[in-house]
Amino acid sequence: MNYERIKEKLDILADAAKYDVSCSSSGSTRTNKNKGLGNSSSSGICHTYTEDGRCVSLLKILLTNHCIFNCAYCVTRKSNDIKRAAFKVQEVVDLTIAFYRRNYIEGLFLSSGIFKNPDYTMERLIGVAKKLRLEENFNGYIHLKSIPGASDELMREAGLYADRLSVNIEIPTEKGLKLLAPDKDRKDFIMPMNKVKNEIIQYKNDKRKFKNTPLYAPAGQSTQMIIGAGGETDAEIMYSSAYFYKQFNLKRVYYSGYIPISYDERLPAIGTEVPLLRENRLYQTDWLLRFYGFDIRELLTPEHPNLDSDIDPKLSWALRHLDLFPLDINKADKFMLARIPGVGLKSVNKIIQARRFRRLNWDHLKALGIASNRAKYFILCNSGEYESKDRTAAQIKGLILQNSTSKFRKTFDQQLNLFNSIN
């Protein structure tokens, strides 16, 4: 192995792959076979964190950054004047095994620029996964990119070796895609996604009948959207996301604040701040949809197409539905408990278990760890004092903001002043 050359390639191809945010290694059921190498951890493990605070769980690299497409938002676009490199299949295999044996990583996340044509590229990606599984008896996590436009047969094969497959939508709306990636067609994304979805359903059916049905993409599929590149509203992004969750049974949709990498006039200029706060609000909304039983139509509407930046989406929803509150913490059902601002799902479970033993009061709730600064305006408990004093939504919001600190505070200082003056 020529380390100098490998290092050079790794530098180029890791740098190019870092804009893909997905790094999860969770949800797979693969176990160690025949005393081989590796065993997946169902909760996933983040082995380290970069200085920007993102987790490093997988060796995330491109097979090559040569690409025949010219998508404006992408660093590896054809017209960009950058160093290009390509790994050999064996090189990726060796690197993955060496890193895994040292407990640096949970596995491999392999993506690629598209060279020659989609099928040719997809075949190379599958080649790496196949070699890892069959020759190295590797049972760690493998995440392969589905190349837009890859044929059904290849997608079928990919799922036999990979734990997760993903194809990135990147631009949430069709009109945005036309503008920024004119060579790409949305249909090409949908096709492999649909195939994988059907294969997973098929796998689940077969599994019931035949115990030894080979695993097919046990960790499901995911996608990613870039935020703030094409001028979409939060509603457009989240409705699109909800559609993909429902239509293709996705495990995750990732939101990636656009990092300016181009002087292209169609995109935010270089030096524009990465929309971190917006990204955070979208993830909060995503969690509300997946775990808290919210419907997207409750959170974003044509009259309310963007999320509030100064408060989280659940609080924002609660302030629009004050008629439903205050809730009695000792009586409300799980579904409604989860809707109280400042009460997370873990707290919901603890409340439900704890109230079997005695009626809960403020001290219990604080000890359990609920965010009482937000929650106290929305609940009753086993105590005479409570905060529901017929306040308006604006008053409650003002009080909450007054008593909270956020690292994003500077972004919405303007609004804060306004509410302070109301009180």
Place this chain on the structure above:
Amino acid sequence: MTTILMYDGSFNGFLSAVFIKYEYKMQQVRIRKAAFTSKNLFDSIEEVITNDKKAERVWLKLKQKCSSKGLSFLYKAYLSEIIGGEDLMLKFIEIALQSEKCIASDYSSPVVLKLSQIAKKIHREKHRMEAFVRFKQTKDNIYFATISPDYNVLPLICSHFEKRYADQKWIIYDEKRNYGLYYNGNHVIIVKIDFKKDALSSQNKALFYTRDESDFQVLWKSYFKMTNIVSRKNTKLHLQHVPKRYWKYLTEKELY
């Protein structure tokens, strides 16, 4: 007058002490490790002899009274090595034995809540060690790692590594507690190693580790650097996830 039951520091030792407390119907009891016992003028100290049979009887009784969650709270609190943790564990046991239903989910009880919080800390440390162990390949072809976790989590991480690295020999050594796990390709044994002075220092790297080892370390460091996005820099978050006390064991945080 308080009776102090002094045990040898093992989990079975602790359970034996619990047995003795109930056997002699002692009222005011504190359980302490032999190493940490300080004597008050009016306390009487009694030494507990670890008895696996008695320990098992206590454990079986607890199993009837408590879910596996409650049992894991106790074991994790034991591994935490928090001074005085035994008092909390004993209180938990007392309440559990009296109660009709399993108390492990009674988060409104201060004892249960506190114990669950301690257990959570241990669990976090266990998870961190599964992530932060960095093996180095020695010339004997053993993958070797040192750690010094906040709590004694080696017993908890053993099966994770055994399942994962089934085809390579490895050692994970706890420098703080001076013992380690050695997987010889078949099963795990507990080892104590007397390191020569400076054996683990960086000057002696070339002596013990393979040539490949340092090359892969360079590749990993380089990967770690390249995958960072400078325009999203967030030092606070970075430190929250990778606290500084772990850095000396993390290849990617070592200086070149």
